[in-house]
Amino acid sequence: MIFSRERYSRFVSLLLLALGGVLWFNFYENWQFGTSHTSIFRIFEYEKLSLEINLSSTALIYGVVFPFLCMGILSLYNTLTSVQEEQRGRLSGLLMLDLAFLVLLACSTNLLIILACSSLMGVIGLFIVNKFESKKTYIFYNLTSDMALFTAFSIVYTARQSVDLSALNQYAAGGSAPQLVGVLILLSLSLKAGLFLFHNQIFSYRHLSFNRMILLNYCVVPAASLILLTKMSHVFATLEVCRWLIYGLAGLSMLYGFLGALVYDNMKEKALSLNVLLWGFIYGYTGTNPQVSLEGLSGLLVLFYMFNWWLQLVVRSFSDEIYISKMGGSWQRLPLLQLMGGLLSVVLLQQLSALSETATSGQVWIWTLSGSILIIVPYLFAQIFYGDNHCDERVWAFLKNPGILSWLPFFSICLIMLSKCEYYSWSLGAAVLFMVVLLWLNPLRFVAEIYEKDEIQLAEFFERAYEYIIVAPLNILGRILWLTVDFLLIERTIVNSFSHLTEFLIRISKKIHTPRPLEYIAMTIAGLLILFFFMQVKP
């Protein structure tokens, strides 16, 4: 951020990528060797409150942080190689800072530090969001989310006089208002992750560049939400109401994400829908099951990140054409891009199959996600590469496969994950075959007709609903209160009454000082009467 000048931008970005790479390698090495550190820095200690930064590392924390660190490095790389990015150095600096807070958030067991880290990640995200339309939504969702977390932690501190994470779990088990705390935390996390009903924030990222959009989804606020989820799943598991709310929100998010990936014409909105689908899955699968950690889902997270990246490469191959309805028929011209997508899909299915095999619970969530992927991927392939050519002449003329800087790391990561997973079974083969059949038949081709319908493509149902349900009544109430209480009651009634009373008293005193003898005598008599009255009353 210090070298904000454009000429240093690429150099600073490269430097930060190298630094990030070294740190990532060091982290991976420590994890593999099982190295654990305990570093606690005490910031201050009040009478009943201690605030400490805990950087102790355990195998669990390594597992939670690792996927985000991988995605962070990939984002740094993407930032460096992205042609559209103008402020590479600044963005890389912000990302590094964000990753530092993310690590701190994952390590921390102090509620106040957790709150501080999650808020600060929100602030960093605010600087990453560089479009006003997105910024506005972003800041209000994050403010509400942080205030909900703040309230929940305040209630816990009030009851337990401790800001340790264990106090939260104890409170959920036997506090006076555990359901309120649970619902507030769930509200906060859902707002951060952009689950169904709160997805406006995530969808407002469509105004940003693809790179920033992916980065914000996987490394900033939703990432904080997932880490918080792993820390607080005990609370949700304990409370019945939260369990059902999570099931409802996660299920609806998956449905919304699935439908969004099919019906939206805009590639960014498709990518965002896929992310909502993934967050829905993670919440449903891990939210009420403290035994399941993010570690088991790290591969899936990275692969969805890669899927977003692949969609970005598709858009770039089509000369930044953002609408899928203006693609198609390019299978002969873009073989490398197809191969990348195909390999990624196979690895994704392999990961899901492996997860389904090892999972002891939550099979329904895994099957739902797998089913959604099996339908969405061939549908997207059919739209992008097959069928009729809907491209603009200029776009068709400049169709190009991704460059080596994109495909080399892409293939390397896919192949590493394919070999690391070591899961090959008949179900994986059947799934791949099913996808090929679906691609050939393309049974959902009628859905593409929805791309023409502006009332769906441009609709902002939820934004309008919130406007009518929350913002408009608040505005009307505020206006009414101001007009009636402030203006009518205080200004026009109380203040004006005093003003008139003063005027009246002045008029009377003028009478007393009048030169007319009759009025003078009358006033003197009145004064004497008052005096006499008081002398009679008071002993």
Added chain:
Amino acid sequence: MIESLSLLSVIILLPFLGMLFALSSKSDESLGNRNAFNVAVFTVCANLVLILRIFYNLDISKNGLQLVERFNWLENPKIDIILGADVFSVIIIMAVHLAFIIGLYGIKRQSRQKPLVVFGLLFLSLVTGFFLAADIFSFYIFFEAMLFPLFMLIGIYGNIRRDGAIYRFFLYNFLGAAVLFLAVIILYNLQEGQLEISHFSSMKMNEKIEYFMLTSIFISFLSRIPIWPFHYWISSISSNIRNPLVFIITNILPLTGIYGFMRFLPDGMDMLSIFYISALEIIAVITMVFIALIGFTNRDAQYKFFSYITVYYIMYLLALLNHDAFTEINIAFSCFSYLIVIAALEFLSDYLYFEQEEKGLNPDGILCSVPRISFAYSFFILAAVGLPVSSLFVNNFLIVSNLMSKNLNIGLLVVVSLTLVSGALLKNLYRLKDRERLNPDKPCIIDIKRKTYGFLIVIMLILLMSSFKPLWFLEM
């Protein structure tokens, strides 16, 4: 004792002396302005050094007044002036001085600085005396005398509607002054000259006198706090006078009401106190939500600031009613950042207002062309909404926790109000940063000078340090 004796009196007298110097500055406008400004800055800085010295002399682990100074003023009737300090009062005095110095930077562009500096320094002297007053007599004198400079400033710098503002200011504060005056006289007769504030809460009074005393205290201190129906005078001044120093002074006044409650609230709760406190809680919560709602919907930036200030003061008041030493110190730490933040925000907002008036601009997107102000404004807004960049973060957490421990519903309503006013401030910030509504054909405003920016960076660092440790300066 000798050292402390000089220190407490000196920090009251120094701004007064500064005022006399500023008064005698040359009548030539530009030279006079510069002289007055330099005198004020020097006085405030010197006082800040002395305040730091007082901090070193204080035992911060102790409750109650320390470094007590006693002056025998009159023998018949016997009146002693007693001064004393505790961590709460000294930290508030420090914050007031820092807010004042920000206000001074804010008036640097104005043409008529001398009256501002003169009355500003007089106010600073009186408000310092008020926070150090340990006897009821001097407490009353400072409490009322500090209205005079503000009265003069409204008269000199008010706009076309200043008469209305003065009228409301006089009406509400006169009511408070009159009842407190009666209470002081009764107390004087009851105590036979022993008028230490610390004795008040343990005084034995008959039912009628207690009823009168409590009513007087509640009315007089409430008249200073922007609580319904007394809030109108502050909002009236805030929206009618565009001057950062006047705004800061106006918004320090409610703190004197809060401090009054802190000093005079009875220790033991009898039926009468419980009745008053319950009634006050209900009015306070309703006012808070009401003002927060209006602030959220009103487009006027000054009203948004006013609603933010109101919600914070009412939150402090509600927390104080718990009468807990731990909460009191948290209020002081929170207030330290809060006063600095509102002063800085008012300074920047005023700068923007005059720039846009001068160039005939719309406020939408005005921050897009001025990176220094944009950064500073964003930082102070983020601090104001309670993000972990100032002591507001931890201390507000503790204050709200304390409120929730007493009454969960009140705590929740406080959080709702805080969210609404934070939303209001953020709405305003993004209106100022909305690049798409910026008119490219209009000229851009000029950014603040590097020197001023450097000064604001120092203020930001002070706030950041306070988020780690409220009394960080004691460890330097």
